[in-house]
Amino acid sequence: MKRTHHCNALRPEHAGQTVTLTGWVHSRRDLGGVLFIDLRDREGRMQTVFDPADLSKEVFDTATKLHAESVIEVTGKVRQRPAGTNNDKIATGQVEVLVKELLVLNHADPLPFQIDDPEAAAKVNEETRLKYRFLDLRRPEMTHNLRLRSKVAIATRSFMDEQGFLEVETPILFKSTPEGAREFLVPNHRDPGTFYALPQSPQQFKQILMVSGVERYYQLARCFRDEDQRADRQLEFTQIDVEMSFIDREDIYALIEGLLKRVWKTALNIDIPTPFKRVSFQEALNRWGIDKPDTRFGMELVDFTEDFRASTFKVFSGAIASGGVVKAMNAKGMAGATQGQIETMTEYAKSFGAKGLAYIKVENGEWKSPIVKFFSEAEKTALKTKLAIEEGDLILFAADQWLNACEILGKIRLYCADVLKTQGKLTIDPKQFNFLWVIEFPLLGFDREQNRWYSSHHPFTAPVAEDIPLLKTDPKKVRGQHYDIVVNGVELGGGSIRIHQPDVQKTIFEELLQIPPDETKLRFGYMLEAFRYGAPPHGGIALGFDRLCAILCGTTSIRDVIAFPKTAKGTCMMTDSPSQVTARQLRDLYIEVKVKKPE
């Protein structure tokens, strides 16, 4: 007998119908004479009633002994609940099923943790939840996340399809390309000593697909990076990977704005305004001290370099004299910061190489600060005006090289926002989504230790056309045609227009990155080869699908939107992977393990 309805389906109009439901025993309330069992399936909950007057003793006794999460099938008549016993908390709360038949499909042992109470279940240690993930995923909150993720994937596919994109799968067994993230290697027994690598992203394949004439490619691509993890980073993750031919940056912006508009509408029924604001890398650092700014709150950075150029306060004027800047930030309402909080902020500053953190507490009409005595009246006036200083404010300074000074205050700005949020002085609407494009990143950074340039994105990123001459004269000033999409301080994705001119690519590889030609050939030969046979101008982007889902689900950890995530150390609590393999397996792969086995 199959079920006739899901557990969310029944309403007063079904009264009188005989129905069959299947699902899990969500909770059991045994009142001695009458017994209630809330039955739960994927869709919802339904109260069933066992009345001994209407039932055989066997059925009633069986029901009495059911544990939570046992799997049952019940058949009975739908009826309206007696007056005054409706339950507004559930959708089916006006009706109940008077059970006639009960079939126990499977008994459940007592649970390692309770899942019937959402508040209690949400507090359970993540270690336990991950070990018993199959139980954790039964919780409606987690089911919601799985369902939303599925809906977002479908919305993405239908939108991309409408826009003329082909979904193309690319290999999981790929070639090792040792730049960037550490790779997972897969031994090849057919040729001992050779290895595949799992892709960090399908970057090279998607560019080659452009050479193949696909013109518009996308994929919900699994990617693998063997790096340390974070709340928003897993060893394996999913990207919405996109590449297009015969386009410029504007086409990418428009496409992704359309996609996100669709996704937000589908998932949250929210209309997000487009186009998104665009901010240059330089402006992002200048105003928010970070290349992925959270613009949902103020406390922007202000430049005081000119005001302190001739200051008698040598910490400031000295930094400026050696080519640095002085920046300040007004942490509104933080004058009451504790010594511990000031210390935390100082530690942030020190982690960037600063000697300390200068600050002013504005309390009781006074500027309390170890440094304010060095300031001239003009300097004080400048601070007061440009920072709009008021009673209760905390002013924080950074005097350093431009990037460092910005990043110090950027870090502190986020810390202050957290503190103010905890104190209830800063509230952010959970439905507010501030999207923006960060553009005009520097194409190259300079590695002092290795004394060479490195690609700040990846080596196929095209320079801004007008900056190409600077490649040979002033590489630092070259801007890349790279863009990041940021929402609420989260880097949702990034991409670039790619280089399709062989001579520019050659300059980047050989002159700037200083990769020897033979090595270039070894690593990227197939790609450069492909580019000799008619490569269209192209570019693309990749969005972090897990992060996207996490934002939509209102969680900061992507583990909450991945069915079976790994722990921070990369283990799976449920399957206990990774694990040792047999000597035979190793022998077949021609692998010798040099680490001593435990025990």
Next chain:
RNA sequence: GGGGGUGUAGCUCAAUUGGUUAGAGCGCUGCCCUGUCACGGCAGAGGUUACGGGUUCGAGCCCCGCCACUCCCGCCA
């Protein structure tokens, strides 16, 4: 690799300055209960205080080590 946090009953947590037999709620077992919905009531079982050392008359608490989980830095072209 480094720094912070956490670890006490199946789950969530308590345990005063280092001091009696380590407690509570939920869950579990048994009994009672005919309108509950996190049902209620009574009774009971359940502990290597993550693990290994040390200090002490005495350690859940202090010290050293170690493991796991977690957050962050490094790392993530």
